[in-house]
Amino acid sequence: MSPRLQAQLHHQRPDFTLEVDLDLPGQGVTVLFGPSGCGKTTLLRCLAGLESARGHITVAGETWLDDRVQRPVHQRPLAYVFQEASLFPHLSVTGNLHYGYRRTPRRLRQIHPPQVEAWLGLETLRERFPHQLSGGQRQRVAIARALLTSPQLLLMDEPLSALDQASKQDILPYLERLHRELAIPVLYVTHSPEEMARLADHLVVMADGRVRAQGSLTELLPRLDLPVTSAQEVGVVIDATLAAEDADWHLSRADFNGGALWLPTPTRPLGSPLRLRVLARDVSLARQPHHDQSIQNLLPATVVSVDSDHHPAMALVRLALADTPLLARLTRRAADQLNLTPGQQLWAQVKSVAIVD
Amino acid sequence: MSAEWQAIWLTLKLATVTTAILLIVATPLAWWLARSRHWLCQPLAAVVAMPLVLPPTVLGFYLLILMAPSGPVGQLTQSLGLGTLPFTFEGLVVASVIYSLPFAVQPLQAAFSGLSERMLEAASTLRASPLDRFFSVVLPLARPGLLTATVLTFAHTIGEFGVVLMIGGNIPGETKVLSVAIYDHVETLEYARAHWLAGGMVAFAFLVLLSLYLINGRLGGHGLKP
Amino acid sequence: MRLGISRVVLAVCALCLSQLVRADEILVAVAANFTDASRELAALFTDTTGHRARLSYGSTGKLYAQIEHGAPFDVFLAADRQRPALAEQNGLAVTGSRFTYARGKLVLWSPHPDAFEDGEIYLNQAPTTPLAIANPRTAPYGLAARQTLESLTLWTTWQPRLVRGDSIAQAFQFVATGNAGAGFVALSQVSAWPDPVGSMWPVPETLYQPIEQQAVLLTRAQHNPVARAWLQFLRSEPAQAVIRRYGYATDSPNDADG
Numbered sequence: 001m002s003p004r005l006q007a008q009l010h011h012q013r014p015d016f017t018l019e020v021d022l023d024l025p026g027q028g029v030t031v032l033f034g035p036s037g038c039g040k041t042t043l044l045r046c047l048a049g050l051e052s053a054r055g056h057i058t059v060a061g062e063t064w065l066d067d068r069v070q071r072p073v074h075q076r077p078l079a080y081v082f083q084e085a086s087l088f089p090h091l092s093v094t095g096n097l098h099y100g101y102r103r104t105p106r107r108l109r110q111i112h113p114p115q116v117e118a119w120l121g122l123e124t125l126r127e128r129f130p131h132q133l134s135g136g137q138r139q140r141v142a143i144a145r146a147l148l149t150s151p152q153l154l155l156m157d158e159p160l161s162a163l164d165q166a167s168k169q170d171i172l173p174y175l176e177r178l179h180r181e182l183a184i185p186v187l188y189v190t191h192s193p194e195e196m197a198r199l200a201d202h203l204v205v206m207a208d209g210r211v212r213a214q215g216s217l218t219e220l221l222p223r224l225d226l227p228v229t230s231a232q233e234v235g236v237v238i239d240a241t242l243a244a245e246d247a248d249w250h251l252s253r254a255d256f257n258g259g260a261l262w263l264p265t266p267t268r269p270l271g272s273p274l275r276l277r278v279l280a281r282d283v284s285l286a287r288q289p290h291h292d293q294s295i296q297n298l299l300p301a302t303v304v305s306v307d308s309d310h311h312p313a314m315a316l317v318r319l320a321l322a323d324t325p326l327l328a329r330l331t332r333r334a335a336d337q338l339n340l341t342p343g344q345q346l347w348a349q350v351k352s353v354a355i356v357d
Numbered sequence: 358m359s360a361e362w363q364a365i366w367l368t369l370k371l372a373t374v375t376t377a378i379l380l381i382v383a384t385p386l387a388w389w390l391a392r393s394r395h396w397l398c399q400p401l402a403a404v405v406a407m408p409l410v411l412p413p414t415v416l417g418f419y420l421l422i423l424m425a426p427s428g429p430v431g432q433l434t435q436s437l438g439l440g441t442l443p444f445t446f447e448g449l450v451v452a453s454v455i456y457s458l459p460f461a462v463q464p465l466q467a468a469f470s471g472l473s474e475r476m477l478e479a480a481s482t483l484r485a486s487p488l489d490r491f492f493s494v495v496l497p498l499a500r501p502g503l504l505t506a507t508v509l510t511f512a513h514t515i516g517e518f519g520v521v522l523m524i525g526g527n528i529p530g531e532t533k534v535l536s537v538a539i540y541d542h543v544e545t546l547e548y549a550r551a552h553w554l555a556g557g558m559v560a561f562a563f564l565v566l567l568s569l570y571l572i573n574g575r576l577g578g579h580g581l582k583p
Numbered sequence: 584m585r586l587g588i589s590r591v592v593l594a595v596c597a598l599c600l601s602q603l604v605r606a607d608e609i610l611v612a613v614a615a616n617f618t619d620a621s622r623e624l625a626a627l628f629t630d631t632t633g634h635r636a637r638l639s640y641g642s643t644g645k646l647y648a649q650i651e652h653g654a655p656f657d658v659f660l661a662a663d664r665q666r667p668a669l670a671e672q673n674g675l676a677v678t679g680s681r682f683t684y685a686r687g688k689l690v691l692w693s694p695h696p697d698a699f700e701d702g703e704i705y706l707n708q709a710p711t712t713p714l715a716i717a718n719p720r721t722a723p724y725g726l727a728a729r730q731t732l733e734s735l736t737l738w739t740t741w742q743p744r745l746v747r748g749d750s751i752a753q754a755f756q757f758v759a760t761g762n763a764g765a766g767f768v769a770l771s772q773v774s775a776w777p778d779p780v781g782s783m784w785p786v787p788e789t790l791y792q793p794i795e796q797q798a799v800l801l802t803r804a805q806h807n808p809v810a811r812a813w814l815q816f817l818r819s820e821p822a823q824a825v826i827r828r829y830g831y832a833t834d835s836p837n838d839a840d841g
Contacts, residue, residue, distance in 0.1 A: 050478055073481040074489075080482035086475045090497040099493070100483030149484055418756075425761040443762040444713050444746045526746025526757065527718060540749075544644040544721040 003061040005153065005185045009046050011053040018042050018053070018209040026060065028201035029179055029186045031217070039209040040189040044155045047187070048080050049073040059185075060152040077108070079146030081156040085138035087130040093141050094126045100149035110150040119181065120144045120174050136167030140174060147178075154186040160195060175199060193233045197277045198356040200237075218325065234316065235279035236326055237356065242272050254353075258322030259299040263353045275356045280316060280329035282352040285338060289347045297350035301326060306340050319348055361554060363530050364538040371446070371534060372514040375453040379461040379510050380503075382454065387465035388495075391472075405462050408455060413519025420452050420524050444526035449534070452520045460509040468502020469495065501573050508569045512562060608635040609809045610655055612646040614662035614796065615752045616687065616724065619775045620829035621660065627825065628816050634809045642750040644721045650675055650801065657804035658813055660684065660796065662751075663723035667799040680800035684817045685831035687794030688770035689727045691784040692758060698765055702784025705765065706737050710744040712764025715757035717748050724751040727791040728767035734790040770830035796831070 003026050011018040018039045024030050032040040046053035049064070050073060056066040059078070064071045079100075087096050097113055117123050120140040130138060139159055146154065159175075160168045172195070179186070179199055190196055196203070196217070203221070204214040213220055221236050238261075240254035245265055252265040254274050261276060268274075289298050301319040309316050315335045319326040326348060330338075338346070389395075390402055408416060423430040424442040431441050442448030472495060480490040496503065518536035525532030527541070535554060542551035613621045618640050625636045636658075641649070643662040650656055650670060659676065661667050664683070670676035691702035699705035717725030725747065732738040746762075748754030751769055758766035759776070773783055798817060804810035816822055823833045 048482060050481070072486075073478075074484050074486050077484075078482060080479070082475060082479065084475070086473075086479040088476065088479075088494060088498075090500075099480070099485075103484035103489070145483065149482075421756065421760045421762055427761045431761075441762065443757075522749055523753070523756075524762075526713065526715075527749070528746065541718070541720065543648065544642070544718075544749075546644075546648070 003058075005059055007047060007055065007057045009043065009053045009055040009057070011042060011046050011051060016042070016209060018046065020206075020209075020211050022204065022211065022214065024185055024187075024202060024204070024214070026185055027183050029188050029199045030202040030204055030214075031196045031200035032187060032189045032204050032206060033191075033196060034206035034212075036191075038206045040206055041157050042209075043206070044080070044157050044187060044189060047153070048078055048155055049076055050080075062152070076153075077149065077151050078153040078155060079149050079151035081139075081143050081146050081154070081159045083158045083162050085130070085135075085142035087133075087138055087141055087145070089130050091129075092126070093122060093128050093130075093133070096130070096141055096145050097122075097148055100145055104149045108150055111147050113148060116144040116147050119147075119177055134167065135163045136170045139163060139167070140171060143174070143178070147182075152184055154182065154184060156186065156188045158189050158191070161191065172198060194356070197235075197237050198275065221325075233279065234327055234329065235277055235282075236324075238276045238278060238324055238326075240274045240276055242266070242268065242270050242274055245270060256321075256324055258320070258324035261297050261299075261350060261353050263355065266355055277354045277356045278326060278350055279352070279354075280327035282350060283319075283326060283328035284349045284351065285317065285328055285330065285334075285340075286347045286349060287338065290349075293349075295349040295351050297353065299326075299348045299350065301346060301348040303340050303342055303344040303346065305342055306335055321348070360529060360533075361538065361550070364533055364535050364554075367446075367530065367533065368515055368535040371449055371453060372511045374450050375457060375514045376461075376507055376511045378450065378454050379457060380507060383458065383461035383465055383506065387462045388469050388491075390462065391466045391469035402466075406459050408457070409459050413456065413517070414523060416456060417452070417520040417523025420448075420455070420520065424448060424451070424524070443524045444528060444532060446531055448524055449521055449532055452524055453514045453517055456517055456520050457510045457513045460513045461506045464502045464505040464509065465499065468499035468505075472498055504572060505569060508565055512565050515558070516562065607633065607809055608637060609657040609804065609807065609813055610637050610639060611658045611660060611813065612650065612654070612656040613638050613640050613660045614643045614646065615640050615750050616662055616769045616771055617660055617685065617796065618752075620685075620771065620826055620831070623825050623829075624817070624822055627821065628813060631821075632812055632816065634812060636809075636813050642722060655803070656801055657807055657810040658798060659801055660798045662687065662794070662796050663726075664795045664797045665723075667797040670799055670801070674802060676799040676801050677805045680814065681797055682814075682818070683795045683834055684798045685796040685826045685833060687724060687727070687796055688788075688830060688832060689724060689731065689767055689786040689791055689794065690770045690773055691765055691786060692755075692768050692773050692781060693765040693783075694759055694761070694776075694778060694781045696780045696782060698782040699784065700782070702765075702786070703735065705784070706732070706735060706741070710741055713744050713746045713757070713762065714741055715746050715748060715754040715763035715766030715768075717751040717754045717767075719747075721749070722751050722754075723794050723796075724767065724769055725754070727786075727794050730791040731767065731786050772830075774828075774830035 005022065005024040005026060007020070007022045009018060009020050020043055032043065034040055042051060045051040047057060049071060057064040063069050064076050088099065091099065101109070101113060120143060122140060122144055125133065125137060125141070133141065143159065160171060163171065176198060188199060200217040202215065203217050205212045205220065217237050218239065238256050240256035242252055243255040243260065244253040250265045251262050253260050253262055254276060299321055301321050304318040304320050307316045307318065309329065313331055315330055315332045317328040317330060317335065317340060319328060328348060390398055421443060422428050425431045426435065426441050434440065434442055442451055476494050476498065477490055480494045485493060516536065518540065521532065521534055522537055525537065527533050527537055535558060539551050539554045542554070621638050625638055628634060628636050639656065643666050646659065647666045647670065650659060659667060659670060667676060667681050671678055671681055693699065716728040719725040719729040729738065732741055746757055748757055751772070754766050755768045755772045757763040758768065770785065798814060800810055800814055826833050
């Protein structure tokens with residue numbers, strides 16, 4: 001188990017104060033989430049040392065900042081991916097990739113160019129210059145360039161937000177791949193629920209320069225007091241394993257702690273991990289298991305609470321499938337007719353499941 | 358070596374030495390002027406630009422007084438065992454450095470100001486120290502400005518006359534540069550020899566500036582954008 | 584609007600022209616070394632005749648080049664006799680109007696009182712500091728300085744230490760600012776220098792050919808009575824007295840040269 005990333009930071013600007021206390025696992029992707037101006041980017045910049053802050057930062061057991069130590073940016077083994085690729089226009093792709101690699105002491109180099117070029121699909125782009133690349137290609141080069149410093153921490157500030165939809169779809173699989181390959185903590189700022197759902201292991205929810213909540217994605221996503229997603233997108237993420245396949249119907253079963261879901265067979269081998277996303281609007285509830293209907297995924301669930309929705313006609317029901325949370329969005333009338341009370345056992349009917357990773 | 362070739366050689370030597378010194382001096386100065394928000398920036402920028410507006414005679418006059426054996430600069434150079442500067446090649450270099458300073462600083466300052474902060478931040482997150490960033494990112498990106506500064510400084514030093522006349526003492530092989538030689542020829546009504554040198558300088562100036570514009574035009578069209 | 588602007592331009596031009604062609608005023612080109620003396624002379628000229636002489640200063644060579652290219656001067660007060668003679672030959676000046684208005688006196692000078700007592704002894708020592716002279720090729724005082732050093736057979740000794748001023752004014756400046764240890768300058772300059780303390784050695788007139796500063800009436804002013812009046816005035820005793828006071832020698836009045 002790698003050491004945790006710990007940071008207590010205080011950063012003051014005339015119109016803004018950042019006051020955060022982070023304690024994050026030493027590996028996996030932590031998504032920083034919150035409205036514009038809440039301090040996500042500032043937090044990343046303070047961690048990197050691009051903005052000065054008081055407090056302390058410990059990464060991989062090393063102190064980057066405390067009362068006595070204040071490492072300058074170039075002495076913090078981190079990688080930073082900016083919103084715009086920020087490639088050096090006077091260097092080729094190879095020149096850009098090697099920029100940080102050459103400046104990394106030989107004994108610290110754990111990631112090497114061929115490896116990263118393969119991960120990010122850059123083999124055919126080596127000779128090109130930044131102005132000859134598409135937006136998505138540029139950002140892939142920027143990510144590769146950052147990784148080649150063999151960082152102890154990867155900071156990504158909305159790396160996809162400047163890209164068009166096609167480029168985003170082009171690059172997301174590469175990010176998911178990194179997510180599996182890297183054994184370092186990644187802090188990822190995004191506004192996109194899709195990116196969050198596909199990439200996040202942990203979530204830090206911020207508002208007004210402070211941390212409102214931090215924890216695992218599966219734990220935090222169903223919390224309704226957090227402005228994590230817009231109501232349309234409310235849902236949960238479930239980490240599952242591809243457990244069985246029904247070849248006749250081209251369906252596969254994904255097992256998780258608390259149940260199993262059937263979904264169209266994906267192109268990956270049995271036993272591989274899957275991340276599933278279930279939106280609250282795709283979950284309906286029934287007192288009895290009805291098999292005389294089209295919805296195939298029927299799961300026993302326990303009501304945890306019934307909460308109000310931003311629309312007065314709707315209610316959000318928090319459910320538990322053993323340890324796995326699930327959300328259902330119903331009309332208040334339906335909730336009333338079902339007479340929902342916490343602890344009540346019933347059946348959740350899941351209309352649609354998306355594989356996000 | 359004929360007097361003409363001696364003057365040409367001396368002029369080229371002066372311009373080369375001046376340009377080399379100015380690039381070393383002006384680069385950090387321009388960097389500071391472009392990046393700092395210190396209250397001294399504006400006054401210093403004004404001082405740097407002064408040779409643009411002051412007549413060369415003003416500069417020459419003060420240099421003559423300052424560098425005289427009893428002047429503060431003269432005292433300093435003497436105590437350092439360097440003797441006094443007027444009427445020497447070294448004195449011309451000092452004067453040219455001051456006189457051409459704005460031609461080196463201003464293009465560099467413009468180039469540095471236009472540089473995106475993000476490039477430097479990116480470099481710093483890639484383990485580049487400040488000095489490293491300067492050489493590996495700032496200078497390559499400021500290349501058009503650097504080229505302009507070099508060419509303008511060189512050409513302007515070659516064209517310098519008033520200051521040289523005032524502190525040079527017109528010594529062949531030491532301080533008698535091209536512009537002074539041309540002036541001498543005109544003064545003594547040797548118009549044919551004056552034409553020979555003056556025409557050469559006109560052609561030189563045109564060629565230098567033309568190649569500068571051509572090269573900068575090409576660099577500009579080559580995607581040197583962040 | 585267009586008409587308005589052109590009217591303004593016309594009015595300005597007319598004003599300039601009227602400035603230039605004022606009937607009782609002439610423009611005199613004056614060699615730099617004669618600057619101070621000519622100023623006093625011009626004032627005296629106005630007092631005695633009511634006419635005005637406007638003065639333009641420069642080195643003799645430069646002024647000659649300007650005259651050659653049509654500069655609107657009426658009279659040329661040169662620092663030598665060559666340039667006025669040349670002007671006469673080339674039809675730029677009125678033949679027969681040329682005369683010597685002053686003889687320059689060359690001195691070896693330093694602003695430091697203990698620089699030397701006898702200039703000849705000073706010049707015979709091994710050179711340690713630069714010696715300022717005016718450019719012998721362009722300035723009459725520079726030529727005289729060269730002749731002096733040649734007469735003393737010291738030209739080759741001093742040549743490596745010579746610094747040449749563009750004009751005698753610049754040679755003086757080199758000495759006055761202390762950049763040259765001493766210099767050959769005009770007596771008139773030393774007379775005008777506010778600080779009387781210093782070392783000065785009047786160069787014996789046997790060592791150099793006389794510096795005859797000649798005046799000449801320029802062709803464009805051949806029918807200008809004010810210009811003729813100015814030349815007449817220069818030869819008058821009161822004017823010659825002023826000239827002597829500024830450190831020049833004068834011939835007896837009306838003793839025209841050439």
